Amino acid sequence: MVIRLGANQYGKAEVRVVAVDRSGPQHSLVDLTVSSSLRGDFAAAHTDGDNAHVLATDTQKNTVLAFARDGVGPPEAFGLRLARHLAGAYGWISGARVAVDSHGWDRITVGGQPHGHAFRRDGGEVRTAVVTVDGDGSGADAHVLAGLRDLVVLKTTGSEFWGFPRDRYTTLAETRERILATAVTARWRYTVTDLDWDAAFGTVRTALLETFAATHSLALQQTLYAMGEAALERCPEVAEVRLSMPNRHHFLADLSAFGLDNPDVVYVAADRPYGLIEGTVLRDDVPPAEVAWLGTPGFC
Numbered sequence: 001m002v003i004r005l006g007a008n009q010y011g012k013a014e015v016r017v018v019a020v021d022r023s024g025p026q027h028s029l030v031d032l033t034v035s036s037s038l039r040g041d042f043a044a045a046h047t048d049g050d051n052a053h054v055l056a057t058d059t060q061k062n063t064v065l066a067f068a069r070d071g072v073g074p075p076e077a078f079g080l081r082l083a084r085h086l087a088g089a090y091g092w093i094s095g096a097r098v099a100v101d102s103h104g105w106d107r108i109t110v111g112g113q114p115h116g117h118a119f120r121r122d123g124g125e126v127r128t129a130v131v132t133v134d135g136d137g138s139g140a141d142a143h144v145l146a147g148l149r150d151l152v153v154l155k156t157t158g159s160e161f162w163g164f165p166r167d168r169y170t171t172l173a174e175t176r177e178r179i180l181a182t183a184v185t186a187r188w189r190y191t192v193t194d195l196d197w198d199a200a201f202g203t204v205r206t207a208l209l210e211t212f213a214a215t216h217s218l219a220l221q222q223t224l225y226a227m228g229e230a231a232l233e234r235c236p237e238v239a240e241v242r243l244s245m246p247n248r249h250h251f252l253a254d255l256s257a258f259g260l261d262n263p264d265v266v267y268v269a270a271d272r273p274y275g276l277i278e279g280t281v282l283r284d285d286v287p288p289a290e291v292a293w294l295g296t297p298g299f300c
């Protein structure tokens with residue numbers, strides 16, 4: 001029997017970095033959580049404790065902070081800079097993955113005027129980017145995923161669920177009227193590495209939101225597909241969209257014990273369990289790039 005080291009990667013997870021631009025009277029800030037992972041020949045560190053190939057995770061953290069000194073820009077661009085640098089740092093490093101979560105802040109309004117240096121955290125939604133450089137960081141081997149998570153949406157009508165099979169365990173009533181609510185996690189893969197990242201992100205996010213609202217839903221699965229389809233239609237640089245959408249069930253409350261009817265007014269917002277609807281929508285004329293998704297946990 002031979003025991004050997006299999007796939008491995010290592011890096012610094014969740015470096016929290018806030019970079020402030022004070023160059024004008026209206027300050028701006030970016031608030032990031034950055035995780036780096038390196039792939040390559042690190043066998044000796046595992047088998048012999050030989051750290052000659054180990055770019056310390058502390059160094060990786062410092063690199064994140066140092067790179068933020070020069071301005072950050074969109075998370076995709078920051079991830080590309082970092083991943084290219086890390087992948088090219090030493091010959092034994094064969095690739096780098098950098099994940100960047102961007103936390104939004106809104107300017108506080110005082111007396112109707114946007115304040116220059118006071119901000120309010122803008123809810124739970126997070127913009128995400130994952131850059132993978134497979135190779136020495138020089139170019140064509142880079143992949144960019146953009147995305148978002150915890151985009152919480154709800155519609156009060158335009159959602160039905162019926163026509164599903166019934167067996168001896170089925171109790172769910174068919175419905176032609178229900179609340180549809182979810183917290184969208186989405187990641188999409190670009191076919192390019194040079195793009196107006198903020199504009200493309202805005203296009204896809206708007207496509208997701210508008211389609212959630214506009215689709216008369218017969219199932220969350222149908223809404224998911226329509227959202228992915230709209231993203232691909234509106235952003236030609238996107239090859240595939242992966243979506244994970246928990247069905248945040250809202251059950252009509254039974255008020256009959258109180259002698260009250262309930263004509264679609266009062267709902268119990270259930271916490272768990274929840275349906276979990278996940279899917280990929282993709283162009284079939286673009287080659288897959290599984291390396292872009294390596295290390296991305298869960299469905300997307």
Ligand SMILES: O=c1[nH]c(=O)c2[nH]c(=O)[nH]c2[nH]1
Pocket residue numbers: 161172218219220221247275
């Ligand atoms: O949109 C839905 N899809 C399902 O698969 C499902 N299953 C369920 O119980 N409710 C729902 N709703």
